[in-house]
Amino acid sequence: MPSASASATTLPRIVLYHQTIHDPDGKFISVLPLITQPGVSVTHLIVAAIHINEDPDGLTLNDHPPSDPRYASLWAELRIAQASGISVIGMLGGAAKGSYTRLDQDQTTFDLYYAPVYDLIRARGLNGFDLDIEEEMSLGGVIRLIDRLRADFGPDFIITLAPVAAALLDSRRNLSGFDYEALEVMRGKQIAWYNAQFYCGWGDASNPVMYEMCVARGWVPEKVVVGVVTTPENGHGYVPLELLGLNLAALRRRFPTFGGVMGWEYFNGLPGGKGRPWEWAQRMTKVLRTVEADGQPEPESTPKMHSTNEVDPDSDGGKQAQVPEQFEYWSDDSYEDN
Template identity: 70%
Template sequence: MAPIRPISAPRIVLYHQTTHNPDGSHISILPLLTQPGIALTHLIVAAIHINEDPNAITLNDHHPSDPRYTTLWAETRIAQASGIQVLGMLGGAAKGSYCRLDKDEATFEAYYVPVRDLIRQRGLQGLDLDVEEDFSLGGMVRLIDRLRLDFGAEFLITLAPVAAALLDVRHNMSGFDYEALEVMRGKEIAWYNAQFYNGWGNAGNPFMYELMVARGWPPEKVVVGLLTTGENGNGFVPWELMGPNLGLLRRQFERFGGVMGWEYFNSSPGGRDRPWEWAQRMTETLRAGEGKGTEHRPSGVANALKGDDEDDDATPAAPLPAPFVYQTDGEDA
């Protein structure tokens, strides 16, 4: 597993679920490394599902070892070598993963071990727990404790509640109380990717985030979750509103937790042809002066991205996603 380098808030986090075009061609994340003005901090590969057969774990619709993911895993290694921390996401809108982990010890063990093994095999630096089904508080505590035991103090454990759940337990998709979890295991949780969309929050003004901080949530632990485009759900906030609001939160809270985007492949304003532009705008707003291209990355990484010809000083353009009709490999977050 790649070592964790400390990253200060505000974070810039992107989910990467749609990894392929409908024709089967791979959607590359390398432009997030090669395009200028990008200081992405975390990439979350989604979505890992636990199925009825404990050994039939899937990344969206295929086993994580399926050849279709060979390029994905190679690119995540390059991203890690470039300083981006790579996590996996467990769960999401497709239900079943967490109910299978919420049973007796023997059943928990049978379903947990394949997830543990996947994390080890792919060198993931953390796990994002997106619980959109009933899951007990005790079950979440057990899962967090086991992840910490197996992967140590540096392993990132994040959660992805709907934003409203951080203010009112009744407005919640997870079944347990996030405030109670923070009291019990907050020291083990790196941050919360709070979903400010699909009717659970509004990222167009600072009001809801301010309420969270007033309620006692540390600002460095609350990341504002956004739709990267109106194609990915309800509640997309145009940049004309979102940009100024994020800038305001950045100035208002010295330890502002940052922003996450669902999801990469069709992010605005560049869309499917130039999805990295979302990360460029977020870098400009939240981490001004930190954006970089291959010339600022470790030499081995830059050479890997450029190819084997050491005499060629020009960095070739990274492969771009081809235009296509929106389609995900699995369920939406």
């Protein structure tokens, strides 16, 4: 198990999810340009989406077992990314339901379904795990999972969560079932940061206001990463890069330990699209890795691992956000079905 690289503590983070691994014609989508192209400084790559299925031994990465030969190039490139200083994280869950329902059972059932997750992390040398919980799960259930990951993989293992941004402001407006403020109070020391989804009606990245509200609520800036869709093709709420850049730069100026930006997802990000998907990361690097007027780089900060915010539920009322549509990525079988 390689330890997390220095990028685990680099702020602001530049995080990219990588779910669509092959295009509709079956061509492998390489992440090596994130290393070889100039002006790219990605800190974390999150491989998605890992699913726990009814068969405890039937763990899948999207539609196939992680050991399937079609993923051989993926795992090889991710090792290169790690050697280049990028932390590689596995994402569990997402829009497809069932993974967390199976883990949120009695201890025997939990152990049964957790075992292949443990094996995958060990086999692929992942630096961390991202819990994208978009189904009902109990607070006790997510705490048990976090505790087990920490016990099994040690203090350097990166544990993140991916709530919708609204869940950081109101426990009733989330997809996970539990209160994120309560989780932060109880296990904040074990959670590196939150990849908050500021899109699909659950957040707004077109201006800094919602992020500022999260900080005013008590969330420390280094633990909240602004999650955006990298193209309108990936979901509602896309913010044009020029406007997004202005807002991220404003947040970085206001909060010296600003947590960074997350993009969903890599393969078709603008402005380069499918032909040059790394250009989204280039743009984010230019915004978040600028040099101050005196010619000296701004100092990097080490994120605090917890905050001291209290549970403070809002009063009843308010409009419910619309549940986002399931994102239809190009699966590895899509080209075979057409």
